[in-house]
Amino acid sequence: MLQINNLYAAVTGKKILNGITLTVNPGEVHAVMGPNGSGKSTLAQILAGHPAYEILDGEIIYEGQNLIALEAEKRSQAGLFLAFQYPVEIPGVSNSYFLKTGLNEIRKSRGEQPLDAMEFLKLIREKMKLVEMNESFINRPVNHGYSGGEKKRNEILQMAVLEPKLAILDETDSGLDIDALKVVANGVNKLRSKDRSMIVVTHYQRLLNYIVPDFVHVLMNGRIVKSGGKELALELEAFGYDKIKEEFVNGVNA
């Protein structure tokens, strides 16, 4: 599904990623954890094709294609989805219009017929139940005037509608209270399947109680310094990032 090899990247001249290597197979859920500034969100943004980042070295192969050469919209059309840490507001554009336009562009790129307004309405209503969203959000402007929790739910709704092959969730738990977290995690879990892979980027272990990963990777200074199963997250929770940092510095895992 996804193969990242020795990836180096920078933003405005500052090196952020320092040789990341990661393989994600179909159906796997990988958690990427790390302290602030470790490069987690950068990795998510680079995978989605944000133009602000400069790839210095390495490669990203997605479904056999060189991902770096693809424009962001082509990546989306190829089934790659990013749930944003800070979902962007688009005043005056309704959620349904926005999402219908995106979905139909994706369908078009695959040679499928676009959904008409009625078909789309049926689809979005059905998907809204997944994240327990009120139907009034269909006509509300994209993320404009939403609470933090509503924005995050909206991201998962979009994911449910667009049905990606690879979903990257960038700190989807940040700013959520425990109830909202459960709803969002529940929505995500319903979207897990043997064909759909996920990369869950998070600072806290909390989210991983609800979205249980197959693998956990710890990112520090732009490198994966430790990988393991779901128990690694618990270890982090108990001992903090400092312990791993120590190990890393002492060369235990280097």
Place this chain on the structure above:
Amino acid sequence: METIEQLVNKKYEYGFVTEVEEETIPRGLNEDIVRLISSIKKEPEWMLEWRLKAYRHWLTMEEPVWPNVHYPKIDYNNLYYYSAPKIKPKLDNLSEVDPELLLTYEKLGISLQEQKRLTGVAVDAIFDSVSVATTYKEKLYEMGIIFCSFSEALREHPELVKKYMGSVVPYSDNYFATLNSAVFSDGSFCYIPPGVHCPMELSTYFRINASETGQFERTLIIADKGAHVSYLEGCTAPIRDTNQLHAAVVELVALEDGEIKYSTVQNWYAGDKDGKGGIYNFVTKRGICSGDNSKISWTQVETGSAITWKYPGVILKGDNSIGEFYSVAVVNNYQQADTGTKMIHIGKNTKSTIISKGISAGHGDNTYRGLVKVGKKASNSRNYTQCDSMLMGNKCSANTFPYIEVKNTTSNVEHEASTSKIGEDQIFYCKQRGMNAENAISMIVNGFAKEVFKNLPMEFAVEAQKLLGISLEGSVG
């Protein structure tokens, strides 16, 4: 990812020139030219006197320098003030219109063939200086609605013209309006009799074809007591290297309980990407709610012109009268716009709403300038103003100059303003959801302008949305 600079410029679709023989009078401006125009149009003596009065007054005036626009000095003596397609003397029937002209209008998407009109829009088409044909005239006339060219109104309904012309924009109003008063060549006239609701949208289509020609048309619309009318104006011009001057005057009069809705989608040629050529659009538009409970609403979508200078306003004289101004002004490349409105509250309980959306891209310079004036006797009056600016890229600018004067203590004036930048993040978000950059920009900008678009008549709104997309095509990345 494309950058703002790279993605530029879909060709202006309406830039073709029509090969028709034009009747043009000598270059320059003097009393003889004014007399000549008047005599070509076989005008009554009083009309000529009015023109001359305006011309003499114009000579004493200075071109305004306060607008936030910059252009080389116009040599008014080097322009042609009248240009008309050479045609048979009388135009009662479409079959007498030059087929080249009909073809031009068809290219522009306006068919003058009445049988083809399915949309129920009556059109008066103005080609350079003269009105070419008015559709649906007879049908409207049965209801007492007069919709014809200004020249024809002058011949057939001189009493109405004499009564209302200059009553809203006096001949001495401002430099460009005064110039127009001296040399105006044609325009549209519309009168809706008491109690009649005009059953269709009335529309004028302006087209500047001849080069180095000024287009000076006048539009006069009167809604008599309890009458309603919705009026649409559209404009295009061929692509030319030289700048063309368009100095129009529009006057609206709404009597008691009368209602006028005036919508413009202005798509004059804006000049090329280096700022060469394009129309100077220096226009005076004003309405008066002279009777109680009357209402005038301006909606404008300004995407064209090298320079736009216009302030469609409403004088709220009647008690409980309502004035509205909804505007989207887009500047791209080297376009400049200084536009806004004037709301003059005179009557009691008068209400005005101003929604202005300015979009600047490229090296464009966009200024909102608005006046809200509430007089001593205008008790319990209200104004709500909202000015939003959107910037694309970092070479454009947006300015807001609100002027507010309130002379009583029971009135309420509200002003809100915002400036936003169409960000890489917004575009990236759309792209991440499968859209390309152009669709993303079009969507973001249309969302921004939505409050204005929803005030446009249906077919016009669709047109305007497309136009906005085209105007900004390639302006962001």
